[in-house]
Amino acid sequence: MDSFVIPTPPAGFRSGFIAIVGRPNVGKSTLMNHLVGQKIAITSPVAQTTRNRLRGILTTPTAQLIFVDTPGIHKPHHPLGEVLVKNAQRTVGLVDVVLFVVDASVPAGGGDRYIAEFLSRQTQAPILLGLNKCDAQPAEAKDLDASYVTLVAPYAWPLLKFSALTGAGLSDLQAQLIEHLEPGPYYYPPDLITDQPEHFIMGELIREQILQLTREEVPHSVAVTIDRVEEDAQITRILATVRVERSSQKGILIGKGGQMLKAIGSAAREQIQKLVDGKVYLELFVKVQPKWRQSQAQLAELGYRLEE
Known part of the structure; x- marks a missing residue:
């Protein structure tokens, strides 16, 4: 298919922009790479790997999901950090759905609570809480999960468990995200996976x-x-x-x-x-x-x- 041809969508087609937000190193870039089926965002054990706002595009027969991978929201310590965090904050106010990703292998912490409060103030878009790294949870993870149930209780956000590393739970996540999108057009050609050169x-x-x-x-x-x-x-x-x-x-x-x-x-x-x-x-x-x-x-x- 010609990469510059944008076809007319079929009846009932859904599309929209989805911000992937969370603390540094919770697996946002790994998640986007897995969802679009190819490596377009870099991953690293070093915090604050993501700098530029990167769009990953997943097109299915029924929907087009445009994922926006944002830098981890944190307290900035220099002008570069300020630019990164401000861009992440602006992104949240412009998208159709927010996927708030946390590291489910550890309990909810102050950074997660800060982001939850920030999102509740910053956007009217639907918010889903994604419990990533479920493959790294101990066999008895009830207390860990309970800490995130408590985190979202004031906001009534749905919770989904998955592993960006193994792919477990990602088909359910994808279905839930599509369900929260409105009917819309193809924003990009169906065979494109990123808008970055x-x-x-x-x-x-x-x-x-x-x-x-x-x-x-x-x-x-x-x-x-x-x-x-x-x-x-x-x-x-x-x-x-x-x-x-x-x-x-x-x-x-x-x-x-x-x-x-x-x-x-x-x-x-x-x-x-x-x-x-x-x-x-x-x-x-x-x-x-x-x-x-x-x-x-x-x-x-x-x-x-x-x-x-």
Whole structure:
């Protein structure tokens, strides 16, 4: 099917935008990847992985669900964090349904209560509470579940249990989300799975490997830009720049004898090859750009703007 053709929907077709919100590291990006059937959002054990508002698109014979993966709602500590949280808050006010995701392997905490109160004030849209990581719950999980029943009691939000990792419960979740959507058109061509350009996803896949391989050593002071992509029948050549804030971080990223940068490039190349469905040559450069997270101008240059 031509990716630019948007057909007329069948009778009874439903569509709409669904915000996936929650604390950092509750599995929002993993969930969206599983729902759309392909990796478009990066995942990492490091909190605050998600930065840009990323739309994942799931089209079924009866509905089109556009998932908006938001940064974890938290107390910001720098201008980048402020931009991320404000964008997440704005998103909530613009969507048709909100899926509030929590980590069901631990009891409800203060961060969950903060988000619940925030959502109750911020949106009139239907809200569903998704208990993710049910596969990681202990055999006797009644007390854990009870803490979330108590959390939503003032709001009467429905609860659904699932695992974004294994896929358990996701068909029920999908059905419930569709039920809460209004009749509507195709917003995107049925074969599209994201509204983000391929270059953006390439940069995110590189950033994911940096987070995976360096963990807390270079946490959030890293940004990736794709400087050039050249494609021919045999191979896709990509030139990318990794920006950090300090020379010490540059040293960590490059590693002894360039071994860390080589490992990052190799792992990222494997992921990008799946994206482009072909061979990839990836060249990475590391650049020190002091205090880029503190500068509104540099944040904008790197693509982190307050969204309208």
